[in-house]
Amino acid sequence: MVDLNALSGANAKRWQSAKLTRKTEAANIALHLYHSKKRYQAVEAKTGVPWPVIAVIHERESSQDWRASLAQGDPWNRVSVHVPAGRGPFESWEAAAIDALVKCPPFLARHRDWSIAAALTALETYNGIGYAARGVPSPYLWSGTNQYRAGKYVRDGVYDPSKVDPQLGCAALIIALMELDSEISFAGAKSAKSPAAGDPARPSLTNPSKGSIGAFVINLVRAILGR
Numbered sequence: 001m002v003d004l005n006a007l008s009g010a011n012a013k014r015w016q017s018a019k020l021t022r023k024t025e026a027a028n029i030a031l032h033l034y035h036s037k038k039r040y041q042a043v044e045a046k047t048g049v050p051w052p053v054i055a056v057i058h059e060r061e062s063s064q065d066w067r068a069s070l071a072q073g074d075p076w077n078r079v080s081v082h083v084p085a086g087r088g089p090f091e092s093w094e095a096a097a098i099d100a101l102v103k104c105p106p107f108l109a110r111h112r113d114w115s116i117a118a119a120l121t122a123l124e125t126y127n128g129i130g131y132a133a134r135g136v137p138s139p140y141l142w143s144g145t146n147q148y149r150a151g152k153y154v155r156d157g158v159y160d161p162s163k164v165d166p167q168l169g170c171a172a173l174i175i176a177l178m179e180l181d182s183e184i185s186f187a188g189a190k191s192a193k194s195p196a197a198g199d200p201a202r203p204s205l206t207n208p209s210k211g212s213i214g215a216f217v218i219n220l221v222r223a224i225l226g227r
Contacts, residue, residue: 002132004121011124012117014137018145020175026144026168030176032064037181043094047101047109052177052184053119054097056170057126060140063167066093071100115187123170130159139165144172 020026033040033055040051040058047054054070062068067075071087074080076096080087084104090096102109106125111118124131124138130153131138142148143165152163178184 002129004125007124007129007132008117008121010132011120011141014142014147015116015120015171018142018147018171018175020144020172021146022144022168022172023176026172026176027180029059029064029168030173030180033059033173033177034180036064039094043097043101046094046098049101049108049111050114050119050186052174053108053114053123053170054101055177056173057123058097059173060127060167060170069093069100070097071104119174119186120171128153134159139167139169141169141171144168145175147171 033052036055037051040054043049043054044051058064058070061070062073065073067077069076069080069088069090070093071084072080072082074082074088076088076090076093078089079085084100087099087104088096090099101107106122108122108126111122120141124141127138127140131140131151134151136151137148139148139152144167148165148169150164151159151161152165154160154163174184174186
């Protein structure tokens with residue numbers, strides 16, 4: 001059995017060290033997901049699952065195809081044939097998404113802890129814990145970051161250690177979304193976005209942080225020089 005607490009700890013450490021390896025692709029996909037923020041927020045309002053989590057699942061399961069269910073990528077206007085099978089048909093993408101999060105394992109709508117470690121582990125369980133059972137990073141999370149090189153289940157129960165997942169992982173997409181939208185926040189997560197060089201708001205020798213020793217020295221020099 002997989003110890004989910006240990007998995008959360010491992011994912012938290014990977015997050016702290018994660019860097020994008022396919023930045024342009026991640027930024028482009030994140031922008032498309034961001035443009036649909038209101039639709040994802042409508043599902044968040046019904047389920048309590050943060051909209052960025054819903055967005056990255058949508059990308060992983062169906063490349064953000066609005067004709068496909070969040071649960072497994074099957075058309076939501078038909079009865080699903082892939083796991084979870086037998087769901088639907090539904091009246092809309094949103095209705096199918098709510099069903100996937102509320103009524104289908106791992107029942108993400110029941111989660112209350114949405115710290116970054118818990119969110120990443122919830123996303124991993126959404127796809128399955130076969131990678132965790134092998135002690136390897138899941139490409140569902142880490143593809144497109146320096147935490148993943150190769151290894152993929154090519155079909156149920158068949159693992160190919162040399163196969164590289166071509167899709168970006170959920171963690172990579174969350175990093176890109178956080179760089180795009182400063183309102184996205186997970187406890188324990190810090191955006192990789194930092195002040196750009198030349199940013200006037202960035203502390204520097206000529207623009208020190210308020211209350212710092214540098215600010216005191218600059219003010220003292222200005223007082224002596226009368227400026």
